[in-house]
Amino acid sequence: MAGGTQKLIYSLRWRLAVGLSLLVSAMALVAGALSYRTAFQEAHELQDVQLRHIARLLDPHKPVLKQDLDTESDENMVAESTATIPVSDIVVQNINSPRLNLIFGSPIAQHQLQKYAPGFYDFNSGGTSWRVYIHAFHHPDSRVVIAQQTAYRNHIATESARNSMWPLLALIPMVWLFTGWLTHSLFRRLQQLSNEVDQRRENVLSPLPTRSLPSEVRPLVEAINRQFIQIQAAQEHDKRFIANAAHELRTPITALTLQLAQLEHSTDDEAGRRALLAKARSGLQRTQQLLTQLLDMARAQNQHTEPGSGTAMLPLLRGLYTDLLPLAEQKQLDMGVLSTSDYTLAIDPADLRSIFKNLLENAIRYTPKNGRIDVACTTAENTLYIRVSDTGCGVAEAERERIFEPFYRVAGQSENGSGLGLAIVSTLCQKWHIDISVDNTEPPCGLSVCLALPAGLWQPSKAA
Known part of the structure; x- marks a missing residue:
């Protein structure tokens, strides 16, 4: 029962139906109350107009008015039964008629009425409320009292007001039924779409149909379809990555297996064994480097972005130059930093080190002997540009x-590599919202990789 109640509370369809029903019901009640009040007032006004018209139609010389001017004894008036006096109808009497005291149930009613000027009045006499209209003819003494009990007037007005309010009250249940049917019809397509998604298997990522969907829901479904496309592309990327990684790992492992087999059968040639051991050691180093880059790639793809407190760029580069100096000396490369200003980068130190390390290793690997590798920094429009350039052969x-795809290597290159270095750099740059671009330098046509760090990721170092 509780689950069903929560389902109704969080159901958009039920909330819309109930909300619309309550809104329309409240509006109908307000409209009914206003209609009741308006009809009640109009009924009173209509009866006032009726009194006024009756007064205007009267002839002051009619016997019904003139006979009241005759002198009658109080005994005769009192003897008349009050049952003969109309209560619910309109009372018409000359203002000088003593019968007014009997009609209004008070011995001073006539005297009080004679004080009133022509017009409408609410007159209380003998415990009864009356609506009185006094009309004067051409002669000031020729005045007529036209009266009607307020209770009777209220009864007529109430009946008229109720009759005007009943249609609105009867409309409320019809509104509830129509709102429920309308919301059910409008949300039927969404329910069908929900059932279709629920019945899908986990590996089905085809786009959801958007035909006949409400325009308010279509952007959401289109966004989900875009997510399906991205997930499908990511799955294809992961499949290719796993296949390439398996291929890259199989090659050195196969070579190591063959070299170990040769060592088993080589018992006399010491130089041959040493050569095989050197090859095996080289293969292990390649395998270790590949595994390290695979782990770096996985960490770059899955680790969340958390801006660091700040890492100084120049000390980081000096430490990397020290670590990579043996590789650079093997090819007699000149490595330098063409910047005297230091900058503090709000990037995770491990990610920043991985970016620069892979860029420098890639430059060392593809720069021929006696070449040059430079790191330069410039600023423009709140953007810091870090450019790593070499004097290699460049890239078409x-x-x-x-070249930013995993395991991709430029054709015609004899250098050993896994093809993951620039892919790791690209992944980390995307994570930190750093724009990366590649271009060939001026002759001798080396490769230049430029990193553009937006404002918020860098600031001039205080020690600079």
């Missing part, structure tokens, strides 16, 4: 976008 324009 058609291949510049693909």
